[in-house]
Amino acid sequence: MKSFDVIVVGAGTSGMMAAIAAAKAGSNTLLIEKNKRVGKKLLLTGGGRCNVTNNRPAEEIIAHIPGNGKFLYSAFSQFNNYDIMEFFESNGTHLKEEDHGRMFPITDRSKTIVETLFNQLEQLGVTIYTEAKVEKILHKDKQVIGVAIEHEKLYAPCVILTTGGRTYPSTGSTGDGYKLAKRLGHTISPLYATESPILSNEPFIQDKTLQGLSLQDVSLSVLDSQGKVLVEHQMDLLFTHFGISGPAALRCSSFINQELAKTDQQPVTLRLDIFPQKSVQELSGEIKKRLLEQSEKSLKNALKNLAPERLLDFVLSELGLSDSQAKQVSEKQLDQLVQHLKSFYIKADKTLPIEKSFVTGGGISLKEIQPKTMESKLVNGLFFAGELLDINGYTGGYNVTAAFVTGHVAGTHAAAIAEYTYLPPLETE
Incomplete structure (x- = not known):
């Protein structure tokens, strides 16, 4: 039987940051990705240059997230765009500012950003499963106890869903997270194309x-x-x-x-x-x-x-x-x-349809999520981050910022909860 403190499902922008934050907080963390490699969609952002965040005050960033940006105030008070910049700079990845406050790696290559995140995951000892698809979230008495992938069950008191929306399905964003959340009783606000x-x-x-x-x-x-x-x-x-x-x-x-x-x-x-x-x-x-x-x-x-x-x-x-x-x-x-x-x-x-748009509007209803922690109000130990949430911003680094911020907040709080959460006997779910 394999057990962890925190399991993160989806190794995109928010998923990698969630796993890093959880591991930094001392959690034994597993990151599961159905693609062969991590950060596939992040490689496409900013025309392949990766508009990693935006160098504007938090108020202005939230104003550029017309889809429920105000939900992020609490998250921004814990981790914001300047913390994102500091994260990359402190890991040797220097950024430069372009028009409208858009921040890019000085290499002009999104691969640099993905490599920085991946190196952090490795340094922090995060276990990474690639080519693994989560088929079910395991739970008992409204408490998460793990996930099921093909032929195997993996246990943890905290699971963070960061599977992305439905844009660029070739990158793996095929709406899996919505189905997993719906099975656990979560409401999905109607999905629509944005930045299209x-x-x-x-x-x-x-x-x-x-x-x-x-x-x-x-x-x-x-x-x-x-x-x-x-x-x-x-x-x-x-x-x-x-x-x-x-x-x-x-x-x-x-x-x-x-x-x-x-x-x-x-x-x-x-x-x-x-x-x-x-x-x-x-x-x-x-x-x-x-x-x-x-x-x-x-x-x-x-x-x-x-x-x-x-x-x-x-x-x-x-x-x-x-x-x-x-x-x-x-x-x-x-x-x-x-x-x-x-x-x-x-x-x-x-x-154009969602699949050919830049961002997915709609998603997991925010009424069912704690804004301070990103934890589900319906199932203990279940967290959400990134584009899966009913949050969408304009292009210009705002969506990536929201993904990093919600990922970090979810990872930090999942690690804290995992420390003292008792897992019920694991035979049932």
């Missing part, structure tokens, strides 16, 4: 009119069925052959999916402001000035460089002004042009 490109059936998208056009520093808003703004992001945007992508679109995606669920999958209206830094009056005044100064030119030439040429051509075509002269434009047409540039409406039909 947006699909649209608008004719100009289907005709690929603007495909490949990139817009800098524009504002994209998601509107509800009453036309109220749910969220707005001022960032870059990219038109694609299927819809829109780029940072602004990715950040709006979770709100689109939640609105689609509310409206029985009716298309969601997006509003694009191509000149968010200018008011309607300012933009109108600028265009009027151009038309007066270049009245003998065509409207298209008079407005040259106001906006990207393909976008301007499209907007003028939509308004029937493609062949107009600058001096012919009426006040009403000018107003319509300004409105089009300030409120360019796009219908979003859906986003």
Whole structure:
């Protein structure tokens, strides 16, 4: 019979940190991974460079985790993004800061981060089982007693589930943890894609009119069925052959999916402001000035460089002004042009599925988890961390930060509880 103090299921970002924290606290720790090697998904983050955390105050980081970020306040008071940076620096892995506070290893290789975590696991004597899939959590009288893998039962008074969400299933994120938790009575909040490109059936998208056009520093808003703004992001945007992508679109995606669920999958209206830094009056005044100064030119030439040429051509075509002269434009047409540039409406039909998105929204209901310890309120000795939880953030190091933080907190508290938890006789479960 093999027994441990703490068993961690899933060797991703949160799982490796949970195992390290538990072992550091003195626990005999086992880390189980169904892949051949640890950290498979972490290798893909930040475009293979690993955006390991973000160098911003905790308040700001939590504000960038729109999916239940406030749940993390207690965890952040115990272990935060600066502790993550200190962890890597103290282990010889130096980090550098890029735009918006994003932190990367100076090697620009995610492999460096995975190797640092793996070396720590080895130094701390963590037992690692790879190519092993947990089929069941063993429990008795609402107390965890271990896990069952194929042909073997492994015992421990504390088990931490860190199996990830459902994005990038090729990395092993196939939703196993949700099934294991559900069997123990936990509620799974509906899963949805977040940080995902947006699909649209608008004719100009289907005709690929603007495909490949990139817009800098524009504002994209998601509107509800009453036309109220749910969220707005001022960032870059990219038109694609299927819809829109780029940072602004990715950040709006979770709100689109939640609105689609509310409206029985009716298309969601997006509003694009191509000149968010200018008011309607300012933009109108600028265009009027151009038309007066270049009245003998065509409207298209008079407005040259106001906006990207393909976008301007499209907007003028939509308004029937493609062949107009600058001096012919009426006040009403000018107003319509300004409105089009300030409120360019796009219908979003859906986003890419979870499997092709960056982050999973939804997950283990937080009402059933202690925010201070990450322990289940339903089963003693059962802990959760990482993307399995109903927590999701924007890209930029926020999700990885949440995974490291919840992993460390779960590992630390599991180790403390394992010290004094009596395991019931093991014949039954």
